[in-house]
Amino acid sequence: MSDFKIRRAAEADLPAIVALLADDALGATRESPDDLTPYRTAYKRLAEDPNQHLIVAERADRVVGTLQLTVIPGLSRRGATRSIIEGVRIHSEERGSGLGTRLMDWAVEESRALGVELVQLTSDATRVDAHRFYERIGFDASHLGFKRQL
Amino acid sequence: MSDFKIRRAAEADLPAIVALLADDALGATRESPDDLTPYRTAYKRLAEDPNQHLIVAERADRVVGTLQLTVIPGLSRRGATRSIIEGVRIHSEERGSGLGTRLMDWAVEESRALGVELVQLTSDATRVDAHRFYERIGFDASHLGFKRQL
Numbered sequence: 443m444s445d446f447k448i449r450r451a452a453e454a455d456l457p458a459i460v461a462l463l464a465d466d467a468l469g470a471t472r473e474s475p476d477d478l479t480p481y482r483t484a485y486k487r488l489a490e491d492p493n494q495h496l497i498v499a500e501r502a503d504r505v506v507g508t509l510q511l512t513v514i515p516g517l518s519r520r521g522a523t524r525s526i527i528e529g530v531r532i533h534s535e536e537r538g539s540g541l542g543t544r545l546m547d548w549a550v551e552e553s554r555a556l557g558v559e560l561v562q563l564t565s566d567a568t569r570v571d572a573h574r575f576y577e578r579i580g581f582d583a584s585h586l587g588f589k590r591q592l
Numbered sequence: 593m594s595d596f597k598i599r600r601a602a603e604a605d606l607p608a609i610v611a612l613l614a615d616d617a618l619g620a621t622r623e624s625p626d627d628l629t630p631y632r633t634a635y636k637r638l639a640e641d642p643n644q645h646l647i648v649a650e651r652a653d654r655v656v657g658t659l660q661l662t663v664i665p666g667l668s669r670r671g672a673t674r675s676i677i678e679g680v681r682i683h684s685e686e687r688g689s690g691l692g693t694r695l696m697d698w699a700v701e702e703s704r705a706l707g708v709e710l711v712q713l714t715s716d717a718t719r720v721d722a723h724r725f726y727e728r729i730g731f732d733a734s735h736l737g738f739k740r741q742l
Contacts, residue, residue: 456667463668472669484671491665493641514662515641517606518613518679519622521634526676529668554742561742564714564735576738585714587735588726592704592711 446541448548451496451508453489456481458505459498462531468566469531495552499545506533507541511549513556525553527563530572546579564589596691598698601646601658603639606631608655609648612681618716619681645702649695656683657691661699663706675703677713680722696729714739 451459460481464473474480488494493514499507509530515523527549532542553561564587565572573583601609610631614623624630638644643664649657659680665673677699682692703711714737715722723733 459667469668474670480671481667482671484665484667484673487665487673488667491643493643494665496667510666510668512662512664514676514678515634515637515644516660516678517609517631517634517638517646518619520624521630521632523634523637524678526664528664528666528674550740550742559742561740562714562737564712564737566735567733573736573738581738581740583717583736583738585716585737585739586723586733587712587714587737588723588731588733589735590700590711590731592700592709 446499446501446506446544448497448499448545451485451498453482453485455498455505456485459496459508459531462505462508462533463529465534466531468568497545497548499541501536506536507531507545509545509549511552513553513558519559522559523557524560524562525549525556525558527561530563542575543579546576596649596651596656596694598647598649598695601635601648603632603635605648605655606635609646609658609681612655612658612683613679615684616681618718647695647698649691651686656686657681657695659695659699661702663703663708669709672709673707674710674712675699675706675708677711680713692725693729696726 456478460473460475463469464475488496493512495511497509498505510528512526550561606628610623610625613619614625638646643662645661647659648655660678662676700711
């Protein structure tokens with residue numbers, strides 16, 4: 443597993459990241475890997491925002507994993523800063539390799555370094571395997587996650 | 593209900609906001625209304641971040657509600673921007689008055705105006721009344737919310 447490299451995503455990584463987002467039971471119906479225009483616009487906003495950390499894992503110069511870490515200041519819990527993890531994806535050929543754990547460890551350590559006290563994520567209720575994974579690495583399914591599409 | 597005013601929070605609102613955060617079954621053990629120092633530090637970070645919208649509702653010049661809206665750009669769902677609502681609190685004397693709905697409506701409309709496609713929130717699994725409220729106003733409990741304290 444020592445041959446993974448975790449680094450900040452560059453714009454040139456977008457095709458590989460979007461392919462990872464689309465190669466997923468839920469993502470398959472939501473993404474448009476043939477049209478990167480909306481992703482390029484979103485990438486620019488992410489790159490300009492110091493609270494956003496879009497990350498890729500690569501092995502042998504190939505992007506095989508990604509996640510987005512967002513740092514959120516706030517008043518509650520005595521002014522605690524939170525972080526939120528979104529868009530965790532591991533290449534299908536790399537699942538079970540420990541890369542998911544490595545990426546999440548990175549997100550937790552980066553959060554700690556940034557003074558974060560609480561790391562959060564939501565996971566679709568149908569992703570039962572993912573839930574077991576998050577609990578195994580120390581996350582507590584203490585909340586319900588509500589969404590409203592606009 | 594027309595006598596509520598919803599506006600951006602000012603630093604002078606901090607004592608009232610922290611009192612609302614603390615006047616809550618879970619917040620009572622987490623907040624320190626007698627020491628505002630950590631809240632002032634957090635307020636400065638919120639005030640400087642264009643993606644943060646800390647809001648209060650006031651009636652007759654008294655703060656009776658608050659929430660925090662965070663705008664999060666992202667790649668997934670074709671570069672969709674999300675918003676996250678945190679720290680929703682309504683003064684105990686104002687519960688059932690429709691103020692919660694008014695505040696949440698504000699957050700949804702502000703999100704729409706900012707180009708947000710998906711509004712999200714997590715709610716502690718023990719807050720059963722809150723869950724009914726969020727479902728009534730159009731949110732879907734489609735996800736599990738995981739947290740890890742650092």
